[in-house]
Amino acid sequence: METQSQWSSKLGFILASAGSAIGLGAMWKFPYVMADNGGAAFLFIFILFTMLIGFPLLLSEFVIGRQSQTYSTRSFSKLTGKKYHDLIGHLGNIGVFILLSFYSVIGGWILLYMIRTIYVLVAGSSQHDYEGLFGSLISNPFYALGGQALFIVLTAVIVANGIQNGIERASKIMMPLLFTAFIIIIIRSLTLDNAMAGVSYFLKPDFGKLSADSILFALGQSFFSLSVGFGGMLTYASYLDRKTDLTQSGVSVVLLNLVITILAGLAIFPATASLGIEAAQGPGLLFIVLPYVFDQLPLGQLFYLIFLLLFFFATITSSISLLEINVANVTKNNNNKRVKAVALLAIGLFVLGIPSTLSSGLLGDVKFLAGTFFDNMDYLVSNIMLPLGAFLFSIFTGYLLDQRLSHQQLVTKPYQEPLFKLWIFLLKFVIPLVIIGVFLSLILK
Ligand code: PHE
Secondary structure (H helix, E strand, O other), X not given: OOOOOOOOOHHHHHHHHHHHHOOHHHHHHHHHHHHHOOEHHHHHHHHHHHHHHHHHHHHHHHHHHHHHOOOOOOHHHHHHOOHHHHHHHHHHHHHHXXXXXXXXXXXXXXXXXXXXXXXXXXHOOOOOOHHHHHHHHHHOHHHHHHHHHHHHHHHHHHHHOOHHHHHHHHHHHHHHHHHHHHHHHHHHHHOOOOHHHHHHHHHOEOHHHOOHHHHHHHHHHXXXXXXXXXXXXXXXXXXXXXXXXXXXXXXXXXXXXXXXXXXXXXXXXXXXXXXXXOOOOHHHHOOOHHHHHHHOOOOHHHHHHHHHHHHHHHHHXXXXXXXXXXXXXXXXXXXXXXXXXXXXXHHHHHHHHHHHHHOOOOOOOOXXXXXXXXXXXXXXXXXXXXXXXXXXXXXXXXXXXXXHHHHHHHOOOOOHHHHHHHHHHHHHHHHHHHHHHHHHHHHOO
């Protein structure tokens, strides 16, 4: 029996959706890729893609989810009567499982760093070789797998508690804390000597450094960081009442995500610039450069712990949305099966995640196609499955779904009428063409 859950409030829905969007994409990947790809020029392209591609796709997931009021492997056919349309939901359902299996690896690193920083604060000891520390923590199978398992368990516990008591409550607590922690870190970062050099690096565009690859990444990032293409926002919108204005909610989610993306840059670049560190440091930026930066400050480890905490909130509010997609599909929205489904999925995720976790250690030398096992999972999800999902969402909403249904869902005020026309135009022509173009340039490279 289907017992459809509901958010208790519009705010809960927006915070949960923003929580899903704001995650490793905005806070971990974006800053280091931006540092490598022309700074603000890259930011500019990303904002453009977010408005013209990510945002319309977000609305498309919202429309399908709220209209169908059901899980993503059934919602498509429920709206069109064609069973094979549900393949879009199946693609996403598999995609998020793979994504979460390696997302939890980084989640595990964050937890390990939090535990370590608490230890340093309590025991008063310190060590300064952060490059060595990072290498030894993530390459130690015992620590790395332990961190990953702990992260999955924490995600599972929240999701097992259901929509209102689990996901909504966690989002309502963690998101405001995330914003508060961000403000503290940014004030600290901007008041460092020479901070303005970092700010100007961050805000001064250098279009000469933009390459085809960076444009490709900006596109992928515009789906990834808004959680669109796999049915996550669809799932969250299926728990929504009929009254909430979808366009306004979508605008809030997009703005919050953009603000956090920019704040992440403002937290990191002034801090690195003040110590004269080259900002381009790859994935280790947050785990090698930042602890080093914080080490130079009074109460630095405390600030670093706050930083890790905000990082953790961002990550877990995304991983719960990933797991929820699987849970909704496996239980077919039957809440009585929730706990058992969560437990089984968590075990499966841990097992599938093992080779990704070991990619930074024991399996570090096993390389094929895109690199390590971890790199391959990331490549498969971020460069193939997610763009394909996004493409199918735009085709579905642009061509296959009755436009009267979307109109009913989206247009509640007169000013939204022209925006609706623009939305359809983007979904029909612009988004599919851009995705195909970028896809081809990737394959033909
Ligand atoms: N938006 C999340 C992030 O940026 C990742 C995500 C993708 C979550 C797809 C759900 C669905 O980290």
